[in-house]
Amino acid sequence: MPSLLCLTIRFLQPYCHGRGDGAEPEWPPSPLRVFQALVAAAAGHWNERMRLEYAVPALRWLEEQLPPLIVAGSGIRSEVKYRLYVPDNVADKVAKSWSARREASIADYRTEKDVRPTHLVGDTVHYLFPLADGVCPHFEVLAAAARSITHVGWGIDMVAGNALVISEEEAAKLPGRRWRPVTDSSAGGLRVPVKGTLNDLGNKHTAFLNRVTGDGFVPVPPLSAFKLVGYRRDSDPAKRPIAVFQLLKPDADGYLPFDPVRRTHVVAGMVRHAMRIVAKLADKPEKWIDTFVLGHGDGPHSQARADGRFAYLPLPSITPRKVESIRRVLVAEPAGGSGADVRWAVRALSGADLVHDGRPIGLLAATAPTEPVVQRYVRPAETWVSVTPVVLPGHDEARPAIVERRRLHAKTAEGRQAVSVHAEQRTERLLRKAIRQAGFPPELADHCDLEWRSVGFLAGVELAERYIVPPYLDRLPRYHVRITWRSANGQPVWMPGPVAVGAGRYCGLGLFAAGA
Amino acid sequence: MADPNQFDRYLAADGPAALVVREWLMPVEGPDGVLFPATFAAGDNFPGGYNIDGDPLGKNVCQVDSVGSQANRIEPLFAEEKYKHLIPQIVVKAGEKEVNILGAGHRAGDALVRCSELQQTLQDGFKAVLKGNAEPLAKIAPTSLVFGVWDSRDTQAKLPRLVASTIRAFNVRRLTRSAQFNPATEFVNDKLLDDPADKATKDAYAERGFIHVPASGSHGGVIADGGIRRDATLGLAALRLLFAGKDERKTLTLRRYILGLALTAFTHNPSGYLRQGCLLVLDPAKAKDREFVEVLPTGERKPATITHDAAVKYATEAAAAFGVGESKTVPFDKERAKKDVKGEGDTKTKGKKGKKAEVKVDQPEIVGGV
Numbered sequence: 001m002p003s004l005l006c007l008t009i010r011f012l013q014p015y016c017h018g019r020g021d022g023a024e025p026e027w028p029p030s031p032l033r034v035f036q037a038l039v040a041a042a043a044g045h046w047n048e049r050m051r052l053e054y055a056v057p058a059l060r061w062l063e064e065q066l067p068p069l070i071v072a073g074s075g076i077r078s079e080v081k082y083r084l085y086v087p088d089n090v091a092d093k094v095a096k097s098w099s100a101r102r103e104a105s106i107a108d109y110r111t112e113k114d115v116r117p118t119h120l121v122g123d124t125v126h127y128l129f130p131l132a133d134g135v136c137p138h139f140e141v142l143a144a145a146a147r148s149i150t151h152v153g154w155g156i157d158m159v160a161g162n163a164l165v166i167s168e169e170e171a172a173k174l175p176g177r178r179w180r181p182v183t184d185s186s187a188g189g190l191r192v193p194v195k196g197t198l199n200d201l202g203n204k205h206t207a208f209l210n211r212v213t214g215d216g217f218v219p220v221p222p223l224s225a226f227k228l229v230g231y232r233r234d235s236d237p238a239k240r241p242i243a244v245f246q247l248l249k250p251d252a253d254g255y256l257p258f259d260p261v262r263r264t265h266v267v268a269g270m271v272r273h274a275m276r277i278v279a280k281l282a283d284k285p286e287k288w289i290d291t292f293v294l295g296h297g298d299g300p301h302s303q304a305r306a307d308g309r310f311a312y313l314p315l316p317s318i319t320p321r322k323v324e325s326i327r328r329v330l331v332a333e334p335a336g337g338s339g340a341d342v343r344w345a346v347r348a349l350s351g352a353d354l355v356h357d358g359r360p361i362g363l364l365a366a367t368a369p370t371e372p373v374v375q376r377y378v379r380p381a382e383t384w385v386s387v388t389p390v391v392l393p394g395h396d397e398a399r400p401a402i403v404e405r406r407r408l409h410a411k412t413a414e415g416r417q418a419v420s421v422h423a424e425q426r427t428e429r430l431l432r433k434a435i436r437q438a439g440f441p442p443e444l445a446d447h448c449d450l451e452w453r454s455v456g457f458l459a460g461v462e463l464a465e466r467y468i469v470p471p472y473l474d475r476l477p478r479y480h481v482r483i484t485w486r487s488a489n490g491q492p493v494w495m496p497g498p499v500a501v502g503a504g505r506y507c508g509l510g511l512f513a514a515g516a
Numbered sequence: 517m518a519d520p521n522q523f524d525r526y527l528a529a530d531g532p533a534a535l536v537v538r539e540w541l542m543p544v545e546g547p548d549g550v551l552f553p554a555t556f557a558a559g560d561n562f563p564g565g566y567n568i569d570g571d572p573l574g575k576n577v578c579q580v581d582s583v584g585s586q587a588n589r590i591e592p593l594f595a596e597e598k599y600k601h602l603i604p605q606i607v608v609k610a611g612e613k614e615v616n617i618l619g620a621g622h623r624a625g626d627a628l629v630r631c632s633e634l635q636q637t638l639q640d641g642f643k644a645v646l647k648g649n650a651e652p653l654a655k656i657a658p659t660s661l662v663f664g665v666w667d668s669r670d671t672q673a674k675l676p677r678l679v680a681s682t683i684r685a686f687n688v689r690r691l692t693r694s695a696q697f698n699p700a701t702e703f704v705n706d707k708l709l710d711d712p713a714d715k716a717t718k719d720a721y722a723e724r725g726f727i728h729v730p731a732s733g734s735h736g737g738v739i740a741d742g743g744i745r746r747d748a749t750l751g752l753a754a755l756r757l758l759f760a761g762k763d764e765r766k767t768l769t770l771r772r773y774i775l776g777l778a779l780t781a782f783t784h785n786p787s788g789y790l791r792q793g794c795l796l797v798l799d800p801a802k803a804k805d806r807e808f809v810e811v812l813p814t815g816e817r818k819p820a821t822i823t824h825d826a827a828v829k830y831a832t833e834a835a836a837a838f839g840v841g842e843s844k845t846v847p848f849d850k851e852r853a854k855k856d857v858k859g860e861g862d863t864k865t866k867g868k869k870g871k872k873a874e875v876k877v878d879q880p881e882i883v884g885g886v
Binding site: 080151 | 529533534536556557559560561562563567569570577583584608610611612613615620621622625626627628630631645646647648664668669670671672676677680682747749751753754756757759762811812813814815848850853856
């Protein structure tokens with residue numbers, strides 16, 4: 001039966017001050033931080049403060065394990081940091097002054113120290129290491145060391161440590177969010193130990209003890225034997241690799257603009273067609289072209305059922321005044337994609353013709369996603385507003401006129417209220433369903449704040465019903481939507497783009513821009 | 517006579533990881549009274565003033581007294597009459613000033629103390645710590661083992677703190693206050709002083725109290741709708757990392773001594789007068805919510821009860837068994853300070869001089885007027 005080494009850190013106060021890269025608050029504590037705490041604990045437990053010996057085999061084994069799954073409560077960064085001024089250890093200077101009957105003060109010798117704790121919801125962090133053959137070869141030593149861990153973070157972050165071997169079933173029941181190591185480079189990185197970390201720590205400790213010499217201060221080299229591993233919570237969406245293309249006139253002497261109200265899905269179709277052409281020229285497999293490029297499958301209207309396909313998202317330019325014409329298109333892989341397909345698309349599509357009704361009308365030119373126009377669609381934000389309407393994945397209660405007729409027929413005020421509430425709830429359910437179908441984690445789909453209406457939230461955006469959509473989507477209701485992403489405990493979530501939701505999300509409908 | 521074994525289970529390898537106390541306090545004026553938390557200087561995206569942070573559960577939390585500040589209040593109690601027998605009283609005299617090691621910012625690692633005839637003793641003590649024997653350091657500076665120490669100017673030996681305490685207020689409403697200073701007489705109108713011809717002169721008059729000075733909308737304290745709580749932790753796992761070399765009997769005696777000091781500090785209630793406008797007492801309405809528990813490595817929490825008197829009795833017996841080090845008053849040695857070439861402080865870049873760790877806001881005098 002598979003089992004896991006579970007290393008547990010329990011904070012004895014509801015905050016932690018550990019800092020990660022860039023001196024930013026770090027949560028959860030990185031596996032490297034806990035490994036260092038374990039090394040220090042081993043040195044204390046077996047009273048080997050100058051040179052570790054007893055626990056070395058156990059710690060060498062641990063440093064070579066795969067990055068652990070982390071199960072932790074939420075950590076909320078302080079909104080602002082505050083500044084302390086701590087006295088330097090130079091009271092001899094002050095005392096010299098006193099000895100000369102002068103009035104120096106230690107207040108004149110202080111160093112700034114910025115404090116920005118992470119507030120904790122839940123006090124426990126578990127680090128789960130898979131065990132081959134279900135056996136932890138150095139369990140007794142690791143457990144004894146774990147129970148001697150006293151601090152993780154700063155010296156005021158007191159903890160209680162423990163270690164157990166548990167089953168996968170028991171691991172599944174541990175309360176907290178799951179942070180999984182991923183290969184996606186967009187995920188936030190945590191430092192993890194590697195082979196050689198223990199040696200590096202020993203060298204650093206020796207250097208630290210000898211940093212003050214008769215000749216002055218000798219800087220201690222930073223730890224270098226570790227690696228950075230991306231970690232993502234189960235509730236965090238995976239980033240979508242993207243490529244962006246400008247839509248240019250045939251002679252490339254200017255943009256080829258398109259009206260987003262009438263031509264969004266047409267532009268998406270042209271780009272998809274161009275992608276098909278270059279994929280055939282590159283001898284890509286037919287099945288891949290059919291599903292990934294063209295999005296064909298055995299679903300309704302020959303659409304694919306799964307999300308393994310390119311999305312073609314025409315981007316209306318958003319100026320401070322209003323939403324304007326489409327001049328660019330964004331091509332996105334599915335969430336969690338490796339990026340290989342969009343990198344190929346950049347090479348293959350750049351310079352390709354845009355064809356409409358059998359004749360070339362423009363061409364595509366790859367451009368950087370760092371352009372400000374593009375960034376409005378991809379930069380992380382808490383609030384997103386629709387630029388093109390969201391087409392619901394089903395029929396909501398009824399057209400507004402019908403809802404209004406039902407209200408009028410209701411006999412009481414409560415009855416009229418109930419009609420309205422029922423209609424709204426139905427629409428809300430469909431919107432949340434659309435968000436889940438777009439691949440966002442259920443927690444975020446269930447807890448985001450939603451507003452919807454026919455009128456757009458941005459200047460220059462038309463009424464939702466005026467947008468021309470593919471025929472198979474025409475009878476479905478559509479709305480403009482504003483989403484404010486929240487976690488299950490109400491905390492804001494900064495969502496990276498692109499965000500596209502609803503039944504037309506692969507052809508530019510339900511496209512969102514980051515709120516101002 | 518206290519039983520010397522009574523807390524040995526806290527020193528056993530399978531003992532609890534920590535003792536934790538959570539107790540509710542209130543301003544002496546009452547639960548809805550105004551209290552004045554610590555203030556902090558502005559800088560780098562922090563506007564200054566009270567440290568009030570958003571709480572993960574949607575409320576807010578305000579720091580009333582930090583861990584460091586609480587430690588600075590607790591440690592000096594070992595110089596008081598009731599407790600001074602528990603530790604050696606080490607005092608350094610420089611000019612007309614005397615500094616007890618209990619008040620030295622860096623404790624046994626403080627430059628003031630190392631620049632005295634105690635330098636060798638302290639260095640030997642820290643070196644012994646690195647070699648696995650904390651007994652010599654406990655003979656001269658036992659509270660450094662309780663509150664933590666770093667010998668940053670010499671051996672670099674470090675010991676973590678065993679006792680940490682902090683006071684926080686929840687769901688606070690921030691208040692402002694305005695006041696006006698009115699001079700004793702109308703110096704300008706009464707022709708005692710010339711009309712200020714420029715802003716610099718006017719500012720000088722204001723600085724010296726010669727003209728009216730309004731102060732509007734400044735910090736006015738907070739009201740803690742969610743209550744005020746002191747959280748204290750005694751790290752038993754950390755205490756069990758203290759050894760007297762390989763001698764098990766001496767190690768047990770050392771640990772009992774340090775445990776006695778730690779329990780004395782831990783059970784002593786340092787609240788009371790924190791600063792002007794912040795006088796806190798226990799909240800009797802929330803006495804039943806007081807939590808004093810042993811926290812096991814598994815996370816299990818078990819009720820515990822140790823009164824302060826019982827802690828002091830135990831500490832007294834443990835100190836007698838350990839043998840409290842000799843109290844000394846020694847002069848600051850200027851020559852040692854000159855010869856001390858071991859770098860300065862923790863060698864981080866120097867901050868600005870003249871800044872205070874916490875800006876204490878005194879209530880302004882209201883002289884006549886508003």
